Amino acid sequence: MKVKNAGRWAPRGARPWLYTGFAIAIASGIRILLHPLLGPIMPGTAFLIAAALIEYFFGMTRAIFAMVIGLLIADYLFVPPYQQIAVFDQSDLALLISYPLITIVVICLIERLRRAQFRAELIGQVAQSRYEMLLRRDNERVLADRAADETHRLMRHLPHYHDDIVLIKAFDRKAGAEARRARHDATAIAQGTRFDNVHPDDVKRLASMIHPGSQRVRITHGSAFRTITCLGEQFTTHAGDFLVFRVEEAS
Structure with a gap:
């Protein structure tokens, strides 16, 4: 069954964007706390996890936004030389290639799963609705048949008495x-x-x-x-x- 609305599973409104900004802030804070231990190692991992979570709960648009903002923050704060945007070296190139590639693969897989889940839920709701309609019609038919039988039985009964x-x-x-x-x-x-x-x-x-x-x-x-x-x-x-x-x- 083809469901046209399967891609509209994500919630709408301003609240998802607030949660997206909150997730980016949490990921930045965690990475800053771990920076003395990790240094330049895995600068975009926290943002990748944040983008995956945002994709699961709020959809691809917010996840891509979180990925782009996370890329800018990771490159600026956690790739040496730190807090400099004028220098572009091999570390910046590695982050620019690996982080978006892995993040896009992850969020696309999650998006596909979420659409399949939402499609299954819609089909289940339609099936439940049709099942209830069939039950209602069947009950109405049974009641109508019973009423007709009782009426005809009454009509056969009246002449005798x-x-x-x-x-x-x-x-x-x-x-x-x-x-x-x-x-x-x-x-x-x-x-x-x-x-x-x-x-x-x-x-x-x-x-x-x-x-x-x-x-x-x-x-x-x-x-x-x-x-x-x-x-x-x-x-x-x-x-x-x-x-x-x-x-x-x-x-």
Whole structure:
């Protein structure tokens, strides 16, 4: 995976530059304290270590700045003749070649490692975010399926315990009226206890309805039919829309 922001791992602002100046000052102080013991030996080692630490914590720009300032301080204070800039000899040339070369190699390696680390952290955060999104969607799907199952179980349960229900049908709230009317035969999900008592033609008319309202239907009364009112009520749930048709009076 290509991460464009992998090179932007270093902190921004004025504080990193303050820490850079503090690190240069510490390196200079340590080298001054060791100068009576070391003399002209390894004049840039303390500054190399400071530049490496600055690279690890604050990035390449501050590390290169620390390297350049360290080179000037080391050449001026710790390369003989001391505290003279007019004389350029073999010691100055050795410091000018060896110190920047080694320091640049070290800070480039650290920069590469820090970018790889930051890239891995970004990829890990993206993967964690996607994993959480997948978990959330999976949980929502499971809850929706469970709610739909419970709703349909309730719709199947109601007709058995309410003797005035004729028919319960469901339809897709997102579908148009023509689409609902075209598949009305498939929308009836439950037959009530009064379903068999209603005239077949009236059952077809109820099954084709897509809006709530009152209808006059014929229902068996002995060996004949009598006309009564059938009320259609719409119920909207998270599992879908339902029309419940029930007679307003029991036989």
